[in-house]
Amino acid sequence: MVYCDFSETMNDAIAHGLRVSQIFQKELCLFHPYGKGHKERKLDAQRTLGLLIRRLKEDFPTVTMSSLTLKGNLEQGITRIAEEYDGIMLVLSSDKLKPKIRALQQSQIPFLFVNGSTSHCLGYDQVMLPVDYRKVMKDTSLWASYFARFNQSAINVLCARENAKENQKMVKKNRLFIEQLLRKFKVNAHIEQAQKGSFGLPTEALERSKTRGDKLMIIPASQHINLIDLLVGLPETKLIRQAKNIQVMCINPKRDMYILCD
Structure with a gap:
C-alpha cells in the first residue's frame, strides 16, 4: 500500500510502491485517510486516486491496482490496513515524519520510507x-x-x-x-x-x-521510548532524515509482524 497525502513527494512514494509491487508480484493499493465527517474530501480523494490509477495502468497494464479511503488519520487506520485489507507494507515519503512515526508504533506491517524516484533509487539490488x-x-x-x-x-x-x-x-x-x-x-x-x-x-x-x-536499509523501530526520545526525537527519525536516497524500511518490534505469503 502507498500512503497518498497529495503532497509534492507523493509521486516518489507511488513510484516506489509500484516497484515493490512488481518485485513481490502483489497488488498496488493507493491509500488515503480522510478527516472524520468530511464526505466531500472522501469523494475528491476517490476521484483523484481513480485518475492516478487509470494513468498508471496505461504504462503498467499488468500490475493489479486499487484505491482505499478510510475515515480518520494514518494512526487510526494502520491496524485496519493490515487486518481488514491484507496490506503487507506501507510505502511513505520521508518528509513530515512525526505523524508517520507515531503510526509506525501501532503498525503490524513494515513502513518503507522513500526519497527520490530515479532508477538508482528504485533498484533495491x-x-x-x-x-x-x-x-x-x-x-x-x-x-x-x-x-x-x-x-x-x-x-x-x-x-x-x-x-x-x-x-x-x-x-x-x-x-x-x-x-x-x-x-x-x-x-x-x-x-x-x-x-x-x-x-x-x-x-x-x-x-x-x-x-x-x-539502496535499502532494514531496521527495527524503537521498542522503549523514554523522555529523551520525546524531546530530541527517535533514532529511526534521525536515520531516515540522514539517509538521503537510501530507502529505509522500519519494522515495529512491539507488534507481531504480518508475514509475506509467496
Whole structure:
C-alpha cells in the first residue's frame, strides 16, 4: 500500500510502491485517510486516486491496482490496513515524519520510507541489514531474505560489536539465525563486523551504505521510548532524515509482524 497525502513527494512514494509491487508480484493499493465527517474530501480523494490509477495502468497494464479511503488519520487506520485489507507494507515519503512515526508504533506491517524516484533509487539490488542483540532481528532478516529471493538483491549484514557477554551472545545467536535463513534460500550474503555496538550500529551502517551504494536499509523501530526520545526525537527519525536516497524500511518490534505469503 502507498500512503497518498497529495503532497509534492507523493509521486516518489507511488513510484516506489509500484516497484515493490512488481518485485513481490502483489497488488498496488493507493491509500488515503480522510478527516472524520468530511464526505466531500472522501469523494475528491476517490476521484483523484481513480485518475492516478487509470494513468498508471496505461504504462503498467499488468500490475493489479486499487484505491482505499478510510475515515480518520494514518494512526487510526494502520491496524485496519493490515487486518481488514491484507496490506503487507506501507510505502511513505520521508518528509513530515512525526505523524508517520507515531503510526509506525501501532503498525503490524513494515513502513518503507522513500526519497527520490530515479532508477538508482528504485533498484533495491543492494540491501543493508544491521544486526544487534534484539529479538526483532529475526523479523528484519526475513524481509532481507524476501528482497533476496524475489529481487535477487545482495544482502550486506553488519553485526554489532558488543562488550557485554550477554549482548555478545545475542548478536551471535541472531547472526547464526540469519546465516541459516539465507543459506536455506540459497542467498549469498556479505557479513561484516561493525566497529560500534548496538546503539551506534545504525549510524555506522548508514555510512557504509552510502560508501558502498546500498539502496535499502532494514531496521527495527524503537521498542522503549523514554523522555529523551520525546524531546530530541527517535533514532529511526534521525536515520531516515540522514539517509538521503537510501530507502529505509522500519519494522515495529512491539507488534507481531504480518508475514509475506509467496
